[in-house]
Amino acid sequence: MQVYKVYLKILKRLYPFILMYVVIFYGIFLLQSMNEPTTNNLDFQIVKPSIPVINHDDSLLTNTFIDYLKEKTKIVDIAFVEEKISDALFHRQIYYVIEIPDDFGKSFINKQTKQLKISKIPASAVAIYVESLINKFFNTARLYLVSGIDEATLSESIIKDLSKEVKVEIKDKITNNTINAGYYYNFSNYVYLCLLILIISLITQVFNQTELKKRNLSSPVKLKKINFQLMLGHISVTIIVWLIFVIGSLILMKNVMFTFNGLLLIFNSLIFVIVAANIAFLIGNLAKNSEAQSAIANIVSIGSSFICGAFVPQMFLDKKVLLLARFLPSYWFIRANDVIVSTSKLGDTQFSIITKCIVMQIIFIFIIYFMNLVITKFRRKEVK
Amino acid sequence: MNVIEVKNLTKKYGNLVALDNFNLEVKEGEILGLLGPNGSGKTTAINCMLSLLEFNNGEITIFGKKMSPDAYEIKKDIGIVPQNIAVFNELTVYENIDYFCGLYVMNKEKRKKLVDEAIQLVGLQEFKNFFPKKLSGGLLRRLNIACGIAHKPKLIFLDEPTVAVDPQSRNNILEGIKTLNKQGATIIYTTHYMEEVEQLCNRIVIIDKGHIIAVGTKEQLKKMMELGEKITIEITNLTKKHIENLSQLPNIKNIRVIDEDTLSIHFTNNDHNLLNVLDYVKDNNLNCIRVYSELPTLNDVFLEITGKELRD
Ligand SMILES: Nc1ncnc2c1ncn2[C@@H]1O[C@H](COP(=O)(O)OP(=O)(O)OP(=O)(O)O)[C@@H](O)[C@H]1O
Numbered sequence: 001m002q003v004y005k006v007y008l009k010i011l012k013r014l015y016p017f018i019l020m021y022v023v024i025f026y027g028i029f030l031l032q033s034m035n036e037p038t039t040n041n042l043d044f045q046i047v048k049p050s051i052p053v054i055n056h057d058d059s060l061l062t063n064t065f066i067d068y069l070k071e072k073t074k075i076v077d078i079a080f081v082e083e084k085i086s087d088a089l090f091h092r093q094i095y096y097v098i099e100i101p102d103d104f105g106k107s108f109i110n111k112q113t114k115q116l117k118i119s120k121i122p123a124s125a126v127a128i129y130v131e132s133l134i135n136k137f138f139n140t141a142r143l144y145l146v147s148g149i150d151e152a153t154l155s156e157s158i159i160k161d162l163s164k165e166v167k168v169e170i171k172d173k174i175t176n177n178t179i180n181a182g183y184y185y186n187f188s189n190y191v192y193l194c195l196l197i198l199i200i201s202l203i204t205q206v207f208n209q210t211e212l213k214k215r216n217l218s219s220p221v222k223l224k225k226i227n228f229q230l231m232l233g234h235i236s237v238t239i240i241v242w243l244i245f246v247i248g249s250l251i252l253m254k255n256v257m258f259t260f261n262g263l264l265l266i267f268n269s270l271i272f273v274i275v276a277a278n279i280a281f282l283i284g285n286l287a288k289n290s291e292a293q294s295a296i297a298n299i300v301s302i303g304s305s306f307i308c309g310a311f312v313p314q315m316f317l318d319k320k321v322l323l324l325a326r327f328l329p330s331y332w333f334i335r336a337n338d339v340i341v342s343t344s345k346l347g348d349t350q351f352s353i354i355t356k357c358i359v360m361q362i363i364f365i366f367i368i369y370f371m372n373l374v375i376t377k378f379r380r381k382e383v384k
Numbered sequence: 385m386n387v388i389e390v391k392n393l394t395k396k397y398g399n400l401v402a403l404d405n406f407n408l409e410v411k412e413g414e415i416l417g418l419l420g421p422n423g424s425g426k427t428t429a430i431n432c433m434l435s436l437l438e439f440n441n442g443e444i445t446i447f448g449k450k451m452s453p454d455a456y457e458i459k460k461d462i463g464i465v466p467q468n469i470a471v472f473n474e475l476t477v478y479e480n481i482d483y484f485c486g487l488y489v490m491n492k493e494k495r496k497k498l499v500d501e502a503i504q505l506v507g508l509q510e511f512k513n514f515f516p517k518k519l520s521g522g523l524l525r526r527l528n529i530a531c532g533i534a535h536k537p538k539l540i541f542l543d544e545p546t547v548a549v550d551p552q553s554r555n556n557i558l559e560g561i562k563t564l565n566k567q568g569a570t571i572i573y574t575t576h577y578m579e580e581v582e583q584l585c586n587r588i589v590i591i592d593k594g595h596i597i598a599v600g601t602k603e604q605l606k607k608m609m610e611l612g613e614k615i616t617i618e619i620t621n622l623t624k625k626h627i628e629n630l631s632q633l634p635n636i637k638n639i640r641v642i643d644e645d646t647l648s649i650h651f652t653n654n655d656h657n658l659l660n661v662l663d664y665v666k667d668n669n670l671n672c673i674r675v676y677s678e679l680p681t682l683n684d685v686f687l688e689i690t691g692k693e694l695r696d
């Protein structure tokens with residue numbers, strides 16, 4: 001295990017740098033979470049989202065529905081101009097618009113199929129919230145309808161029922177802590193890349209130096225054994241670095257991290273460190289010397305953190321930038337984080353997005369792994 | 385018994401033929417000097433013998449077995465001091481030697497002893513905990529040597545190990561190599577320093593442009609070239625006529641004009657040549673400033689064979 005021991009020795013020499021990154025990370029994170037005023041987030045209990053409603057119907061049911069919405073949201077009346085709505089949606093001034101067609105109430109009671117017309121930003125927190133309100137209202141209504149009561153009683157009963165439920169609903173909220181956990185894991189994108197590139201690519205590059213490689217090749221230790229020990233080193237480092245930040249999050253935000261959402265965040269980050277380790281290995285294989293290696297390291301870690309939303313949330317980033325970011329694994333890691341913390345009750349929509357993000361990251365793992373294989377083959381020829 | 389046998393080795397880099405039908409036998413227990421000017425193919429030959437390079441043709445046997453990239457049994461008993469320094473900049477002197485020794489010796493205690501001995505041999509005791517970047521060029525060379533020989537191999541390749549090492553430490557290292565040899569190691573040594581070869585090697589192989597051009601002990605080589613005494617003389621009023629007359633003296637092999645008034649006269653033997661030269665000087669009233677006689681060196685042998693100085 002000579003090679004593995006050397007790996008650990010070199011790792012020891014890097015402790016100061018590792019410590020520096022850890023301190024910077026927690027420093028910035030703690031500062032950030034202290035500065036955050038409690039209202040400046042998406043806590044629906046405090047800030048009611050504005051929901052434009054365009055109503056063409058004047059039935060009792062519809063009015064009850066609007067009254068119900070008014071309790072939970074700020075209903076704003078806007079003139080119906082489709083272009084304006086899509087503009088407002090695009091600029092994220094609004095997230096959700098409901099248009100109620102005429103005779104909607106009547107059609108509902110007669111079990112016909114008139115639908116609410118919805119324009120929304122998919123998977124946005126507001127949309128998810130309002131959708132849950134709408135579903136709740138009409139599901140309750142449908143239940144009563146089956147029992148065959150008239151419209152007036154129906155409306156009364158729904159109101160009664162739903163007002164009881166309000167208390168239950170308070171539990172289903174996104175706390176400040178959840179937002180912080182999202183921020184923590186997004187920001188971890190940067191340290192994971194920095195640290196793993198620092199360590200893994202440095203050591204890869206060291207062992208790739210022609211003279212050392214020849215020297216190792218002339219020893220009785222098989223090349224396979226040397227590579228195996230290096231791989232073992234990379235895996236150890238990856239796990240250690242991952243654990244540092246996972247344990248940190250468990251300590252700092254235990255009420256969030258021990259929920260299902262928290263576990264998903266942790267799982268997502270595990271996938272991402274595997275991507276990051278592969279990237280680091282690739283850089284180590286490409287860089288000819290340590291200067292080039294550290295230059296590439298900075299560009300990759302800072303660059304991808306910026307355009308993928310590790311520093312500035314994705315929703316504030318330019319559309320074109322995000323389009324480009326899709327070609328980087330960090331984008332998918334961060335997008336998954338954002339969706340995971342958007343609600344404490346993850347539905348099918350969220351799950352399908354999260355799954356897609358994780359699959360994308362796994363695809364990146366395979367692509368980069370394959371590139372590494374090709375480069376290693378070339379390198380072996382170069383020695384000869 | 386031959387420790388190494390190289391038969392008809394040919395190595396080409398593209399169109400360049402670095403080794404052309406190269407044949408070599410290394411006997412057990414000897415120190416073989418591999419001499420040749422820059423680019424003559426010494427390093428290439430060593431890398432082929434170590435199976436670090438693929439070659440176009442030929443056969444290499446070490447310890448009686450065919451050498452190949454996965455001949456790990458053979459590699460166990462080989463030590464290498466490469467021409468280009470191969471150490472980890474991230475490890476200290478001690479850790480470096482320990483790593484390379486550890487590729488051959490698993491036992492920790494045994495290894496510790498070996499590493500300490502190697503440090504002693506190259507005189508790096510005071511620098512054990514230094515990082516390579518903090519070592520001078522000569523000290524770094526010494527570390528490179530220690531890394532290659534710490535595990536006490538049976539066969540050691542040293543490729544210009546003492547470049548940039550000061551004369552005193554060089555002597556220590558040469559003594560150390562002799563000790564390793566006395567303990568049973570067979571050694572192949574390439575260098576540009578004639579003194580080292582004279583001091584160290586039992587047998588010498590001279591190669592040029594990928595060909596072996598002479599093999600033998602230093603005495604054999606000198607004899608083969610019919611080299612006798614060499615007299616260098618400085619005369620202020622020298623003319624072409626005098627040089628011609630001088631070349632008529634007995635036993636003369638050749639005369640080289642080193643600069644305007646200095647001559648280097650080579651003889652085929654060592655009998656009374658200085659007297660003859662001085663007689664001529666006296667009889668012709670030549671104004672002689674300096675004259676000295678020396679025995680031929682390997683450098684002269686080398687010059688004789690290749691027409692080049694060994695060192696630029
Ligand atoms: N990797 C390579 N690719 C192409 N040509 C090479 C390569 N390595 C060596 N050569 C050429 O092969 C010839 C022999 O080189 P080699 O390094 O064996 O010489 P050497 O005797 O060790 O010289 P030196 O005394 O300078 O170390 C030289 O002409 C050199 O330019």
Ligand SMILES: [Mg+2]
Nearest residue numbers: 426427428467
């Ligand atoms: Mg050489």
